[in-house]
Amino acid sequence: MPKNKGKGGKNRKRGKNEADDEKRELVFKEDGQEYAQVLRMLGNGRCEAMCLDNNGTKRLCHIRGKLHKKVWIASGDIILVGLRDYQDDKADVILKFMPDEARLLKAYGELPDNMKLYVDCGGGGDDDEEDDIDCIEFENDDIDKI
Template identity: 90%
Template sequence: MPKNKGKGGKNRKRGKNEAEDEKRELVFKEDGQEYAQVLRMLGNGRCEALCIDGTKRLCHIRGKMHKKVWIASGDIILVGLRDYQDDKADVILKYQPDEARLLKAYGELPENVRLNEGNALEVGCPKIIRAFRD
């Protein structure tokens, strides 16, 4: 019989996010980087994102974020642009909803960007909102 060499199974690996509640410092873009909004997830560690400069790019989620930081459509991300491929980029960071609101307040994101705050009631159903208020 084989000896168990690891420290546990997949359930042990699941509970690694202890530092989720901590506030982190807001990261602004540098040269060679751009803000983007995820249009759709493609699978295989890739997504399609619309950058603030108006270009639609195929973005690759880097290995440090893969299976640790979950990215969904509508999220604001920071991408690193490639010198040799203009239509592809690499995801560097995913902004939390409050960080994205701060970026918009600082003027880093344009006013026409719709932030997905995670509350589906505010995004598309004004009749339901009125029903809850009454």
């Protein structure tokens, strides 16, 4: 039987993301970059995002290898994309903003005021907003039946 030369298997690799709790410096867009909100995930390391430039174009975004399987992106997330000079309808995901970072960007005026950030199914929101959110609420009796 061969001698083990490595330091562990896939469970060791799974637990490497321990430094996520640290506060990181807020990154603003530069030229050639744009803020976007993910509309839907397409699979194969791609997503469709609505860019927040002046015309609000939908772009097919490629999740780069540094983020792939390390940073999980879902629909509704705020991301920073790098625009391509040669393809206007495609972009590359550079960074995913955490919810508190997205709120800071909105407070600084980088994101438009009418944009909804991280729509979730948590209670405590206004009753007017329940029509916009597709959530399933269970009664206690319904949970017991499942």
